[in-house]
Amino acid sequence: MRKIVIAGNWKMYKTQAESEDFLRGFLPALDATPDEREVVLCVPFTDLSALSKNLHGSRVQLGAQNIHWEEFGAYTGEISGPMLAEIGVRYVVVGHSERRQYFGETDETVNLRLKAAQRFGLTPILCVGETKQQRDAGETESLITNQIKTDLVDVNQENLVIAYEPIWAIGTGDTCECKEANRVTGLIRSLLSNPDVPIQYGGSVKPNLIDEIMAEPEIDGVLVGGASLEPASFARIVNYQ
Numbered sequence: 001m002r003k004i005v006i007a008g009n010w011k012m013y014k015t016q017a018e019s020e021d022f023l024r025g026f027l028p029a030l031d032a033t034p035d036e037r038e039v040v041l042c043v044p045f046t047d048l049s050a051l052s053k054n055l056h057g058s059r060v061q062l063g064a065q066n067i068h069w070e071e072f073g074a075y076t077g078e079i080s081g082p083m084l085a086e087i088g089v090r091y092v093v094v095g096h097s098e099r100r101q102y103f104g105e106t107d108e109t110v111n112l113r114l115k116a117a118q119r120f121g122l123t124p125i126l127c128v129g130e131t132k133q134q135r136d137a138g139e140t141e142s143l144i145t146n147q148i149k150t151d152l153v154d155v156n157q158e159n160l161v162i163a164y165e166p167i168w169a170i171g172t173g174d175t176c177e178c179k180e181a182n183r184v185t186g187l188i189r190s191l192l193s194n195p196d197v198p199i200q201y202g203g204s205v206k207p208n209l210i211d212e213i214m215a216e217p218e219i220d221g222v223l224v225g226g227a228s229l230e231p232a233s234f235a236r237i238v239n240y241q
């Protein structure tokens with residue numbers, strides 16, 4: 001049976017104080033969340049230690065937003081697997097389109113980061129997705145196929161989450177139509193050797209859409225940006241019907 005994984009990606013939002021405020025509003029709502037749903041918060045590096053302490057004993061898993069492939073070294077601005085694992089991080093977002101677009105992330109470095117995450121006991125959330133231009137040119141299937149095949153070379157599919165995030169849907173309010181998100185998610189699954197890898201949808205997921213999104217058979221969760229920043233909004237998403 002495939003796991004349901006609901007993850008918030010805070011991107012570059014929230015100081016430590018703000019993250020602690022968020023938890024005060026959010027954690028009580030989890031009393032209503034079915035046990036089998038995995039709830040993850042992928043937060044800025046500076047929030048990880050504080051949240052690690054505050055989440056102790058709660059069911060929320062901690063996630064980071066990047067990981068370097070080396071264990072240590074002269075890589076200014078990067079973070080390693082042991083540094084994340086030591087403070088209780090369990091998940092890490094890898095290959096988000098914002099990393100690919102603004103920070104030169106390539107399929108090759110994404111592949112290295114995925115393998116490093118698994119080597120240090122973390123579950124990577126691999127993000128893939130096409131631009132509007134690629135979609136309009138009919139390249140969605142070939143782009144996604146190429147990303148999945150290249151990113152997953154020698155990656156263990158037993159400890160992995162994939163997020164389908166069409167780039168044109170991220171932060172735009174232009175959510176991908178549910179049936180289409182389901183179709184592409186199904187395409188991704190057909191490319192995997194392990195059919196039980198949880199595959200999320202991400203891109204302008206909002207509380208009013210979550211029930212419809214999660215009713216799609218191929219979609220095993222969501223990766224939520226903006227709507228994960230506010231406790232009531234993320235609580236509604238986590239507690240979808």
Ligand SMILES: O=C[C@H](O)COP(=O)(O)O
Binds near residue numbers: 165203205224
């Ligand atoms: O990682 C999350 C995605 O980039 C989606 O962000 P969004 O929900 O703000 O569109």
